[in-house]
Amino acid sequence: MPPETQAPLLRVSALTKRFGGFTALDNVSVEIRPGERFGLIGPNGSGKTTLINCISGAFRTEPGTVTFRDEDITRLQPHMRTRRGIARSFQIPRPFKSMTVSENLMVALDFAAVTDEAASAPQRRDTMMSILTRMGLASKADVSATKLSQVELRKMELARAMATHPKLLISDEAMAGLSSSEVDEVLDLLMSLASQDITIIMIEHIMQAVMRPKSWLTSACRMPTLALSLAINDLDAGYGAVKALRGVTLHVEAGETVALLGTNGNGKSTLMKCVAGLVRPQRGSMSLTIDGMTHDLARLSTEAIVDLGVALVPEGRRLFPKLTVLENLMLGAFRKAARRNIDRNLALAFETFPALKGLQSQLAGTMSGGQQQMLAIARALMSSPRLLLIDEPSVGLSPLLVSQTIAKIGELNQHLGLTVLMAEQNFNQAIRIADRGYIIVHGEIVVAADSVDELRGNDIVKRLYLGGIA
Amino acid sequence: MNRNGILFWVGAILFLVAALLMTQVIGNEYPFFACYVILQFIVLAVAWSILGGYAGYVNFGTSAFFGVGVYTAVFLFKAFGAPLAVQIAAAAAIGAFLGFALGLLTLRMQGIYFSIATIALTIIIETSVTNWRFVGGASGIQMQRPPVMSPFNSYVQMLFFVQALLVVVAVAMARYIQGSWVGRGLQALKDDELAAECTGVPTLRLKLLACVISGALMCAAGAPAAMYLQYADPSSAFNLNYSVSALAMSLIGGTAHWAGPVIGAILLGTTQQLLTVTISSEVNVLVLGVMLVLFVVGAPEGIIGLIRRVRRNRNDGEG
C-alpha cells in the first residue's frame, strides 16, 4: 500500500508546550504515515527538538495529544513509548559511559525490545551482534563507550535506538559536527534502515542531508516559523534638529523577506538603528510581538533586543579588524541562549559560508570586502536570531559578489526560516529575494507594496529606478 | 544454575556452617560481640550499595533505617513480647515501606538534593522517636533478653548466627540484582537517566525497587541490635556514624561488585574494633573519614577497582 493511503503512524494534534512565559510549540499538528522518510526543518529555536522531546515523552504537553498507532500516548512515560516502538537518537550522543558498545545495546534489548521478550540471552546477543555488524561497529563491540570517535558515537546512538526494535525512528541532528564523508556514512546507514519498514523522522539543518537525492525524503515539513511580527507606527526619529524619519509606518511578519529600498541619506540606516535600539525614536511606536508576547522596542536596551532574537548586520560591516574570523564569530554569541548553542551555530555559520572555514585564523581586517560581508552576516547568525536586519549588504562589492550575497540572504530565509528586513539601494538585486517592499524618500515611506509585482509596476519606482527594468 | 552460582551457594552454606560451629565450639563471648558488629556492617554496606553503588543515589539515611529497625524491635517486644524472627520480619517490612516512601518523595530530585533529603529524614525520624515516651523517649529503654533457644548456649551467639543469616540474604540479593536486568538497568540510569528512560528502562520503578530492598535490609540489620545491646536510646540508635560507615565501607570496597562492600566492611569493621579498643572511638572515626577521603580522591573505584587494575595490567603484560 502506498504510504499516502495508510492510516497515520504518528499523529500530533494541537501540541502546545510552554516554559513559563515562553511558548516553544504553538498548536503544532503533524501526521506521519508508515514508511515515510520525514524531514523536519527549521531554524534554531523553532522548536524541532522540543517537538521531538514531546513525542518521545521527555516533556509533558498541555494541551495537545500525541497518538501512535491509534493509541493515545500523551500521558505515557518515555520508557513506555520506547517499548511501543518510538526510538530517538539525541543531538549530543548520550552513551552509557560505564559500559561497552555491546552492553549499551543490551540495555535496549533487555528493556525495550518487546518483541524479543521471549528470546533467550544467547538469542538476544545474536540480535545485538547483527545490529552492530549492520552499523559497521562489530569490531568495536567490546570497546568502552568512552573510547569511541564522534562518528562512531553517532552510529552507536543509532544502533542503540535500532536495538529497541522501533517502528518509528527519530534522528535528531545526527550529522552535526561530522565531516562531509562522515555525513555520507551516517546518511547511508539511515537510508538502509529506512528500507526496512521503519518510518524515519529526520531533523537536520545540514543542507547536504536535506538536499540528498529526492528519493530519500518522501516529505518534509518546515517547523512553522513561530509567530513574530514587527510593527512600526508613525515613527519619527532624528539627530538633534535634523529629522531623519517622518511618520514611518511599516510591518514585517514571520518568514517574510521585506525590502526597504531607497538611495543613501533617505533614512534607511536610521530606521534599522531604531529597531536595534541604537537610536531612540522621538515619536511613534515600535513593537515586536514574539512568542505571544509584545515588547515595546522603544523602551528596550540593545542587549535586551538582541536577547529577543533580533540581530543587526550594520552598514559597513563593523567587524573587529584586529580579531580573527573565529574570534569575531565567537563574540557574536554573547547572548546566553546563544552560548548554549555556540557549537551548532558555528557549524551552521561555516556551512552557510564555507569559505569562512578556511579563513578562521585570518584577521578580519585583512579580508576582502566580499569575505567581510560574509563574516558580518555569519556573526549575526551566531546569536540565533529570529529577525535579521541587514543594512546595505551590497555596498562596496562587485556586481558578482552582490549577487552572491543576496542569494545567500535568500537562502537564510528559505532554509532557516529567518525573517529578514533588508535595507538596500540596489533595487534589482533586492527584489530577487523580497516578498514585499517599501520605498523610503527623505525619511518618509512613499510606497508600500504588498508584492514584488506591485513594486515593479509602481510609477514612483519606475521614475526612481531607471524605468523599472525587471 | 551455572558454575558461578553453584560456587556462591556452596560458599554461603559453608560460611553458615562455620558460623554455627563457632557457636558450639567457642565459649568466650567476646569474639561473638566483635564479629556481630562486623557482620552487621556487612549487611549495612551491602544494602547501601544497592542504591548508592548501583543506582548512584547517595543515601545518608542509613542511620534512620537502622534506628527504625532497632525501635521496631523494641516496640514489638515491649508491646507484644514478639520473638526475634517476628521482630526482624516486621523491621524488614517497615524498612521496605519507609524505603518506598523515601523514594517516592525524593527520587525525582537530583543527586545532592536526594542526599540532603535523606539527612533530613534521619533527623526528623530521630526527633520523632526522641519524643515517643512509650519506647523510652530521650533517655532510652532497657531490654531484657528472653531465654535462649537451643542449640545456642548464649543469646549473643544466637544473634551472631542470625546476623550471619542476614549477611547471606543481603549478599545473595545484591548478587542477584547485579547479574540481572535490574542491575543493568540501574547501571544505565546511573550513567545517564534520560538516555536510559528513552532506551526503555523504567527508571522510576527501578529506583523505587532499589530503595525498597535497600531499606528493608538496613532495617532488618537493626532489629537484633536492640537485644544485642540490651538497651536502646535515640542518639545511639540513630547515630550518624552508621551512615558514614555504610557509605565509606561501600565506596572504599568498591561499588561495582557485590564483593566490594563486603571487603570494605570487613576491613574497616575490623579496624574500627581494634582502634576503639586500643586507642579511642574518636580516632576510629578519624581514620574512617581519612580513608574515605583518600579513597574517593585517589582510588575512586575502591579496592575492587584496584584489584581489577592489577589483574588487567598482569593480563596486558602477559598478552
Add this chain to the structure above:
Amino acid sequence: MFSFDLLRDAVVIGVLLGCFYAAVSLGLSISFGLLDVPHLAHPAFLVGASYGVFLLNDRYDIDPLLAGLLITPLLFVFGIAAYRLYYETFEKRGSDAGVRGIAFFFGIAFIIEVLIILQFGVDQRSVTASYIGKAWRIGDMRIPFRLVVAFVVAVGLTTLLTLYLSRTFMGRAIRAVAQDQEALRLMGANPVRIKQWAFGIATAVLGIAGALLIIVAPVDATLDRTYIGRTFCIVVMAGLGSMTGTLVAAIILGVAETIVLTLFGASWAPAISFAMLLGVLAVRPQGLFGRRS
C-alpha cells in the same frame, strides 16, 4: 501557655536569630548556590572557625568579633586551597564526580569534627565579651544583647556581599561563572580562577560567622550536624545564589523555629529546618527567589 506576649517575643527573637542564621549561610549561598559545589562540609568549616575564635579569645583575651576578623585571611587562603583540591580531583574529571564529590565533603566534615574533639574535647566552649550576658529592655521584652550584635553584623555582612556581587566586575563574574564558563572565557576571564576566588570569599566569611556562632551560644564539635539542616534549608529556600533571598529565608526559618520552640518545647526544634527543607524541595525546588533553570 499561649499568650500574645509570648508570641511577640518569639517573633522578635526569631527575626534576630534568623539574621544570625543568614550570616552563617551566606558562604554556602556562594559555594553551593552560585558555584554548584556540594559543600556538605560548610557547617563543619563554620564550627572549626568558631573554635579558632574560641582559641584566640581564651588564650589572648581577644574580642570574638575581632578574632573572627583576624582569622578571615587564613580562611580565605584555606578556601582557595580546598577548592583547588576539589576542582583537580572532581570537577575536572566530570561524570561520576557527583557521588564522589558528595562523599568527599562528607568525609572532610567528619574529619574536622573529630580533629576538633581530639584537640578540644567534647565539652561545650564559649567566649567572653562585654556584650555577652547583658540584655536590652524594650517595654516588657528582654532581648539578649548578643543577639542584637549578631543581627547588626549579619545585616552588614549581607549588604556587603550583595553590593560586592552586583557592583564589582569580579562579583558579576562570580554570578555568571556557574551559568556559562565559555562566555566568561570569551571575555578574557579564567573561570577556574574566578571560582577559586569565590570559594575563598565564601570560606573567609566564615570567620565572622564563626565568631557570631560562638557569641550566640556555646559550641561543641557535633554542632555542624544541626547546621547542615539549617544552612541547606535556607540556601535552597532562598533560591540558589540570592543573597537577599538568603536573608529572608533565614528570617523565616528563625521565626518558625522560635515559635515552635515556644509552643512545643526544645525537643522538636532540630526537625524544623529539615521539615521545611523537605517541604521546599517537594513543592518549589527553585526556592522563593530563584528562577527555574
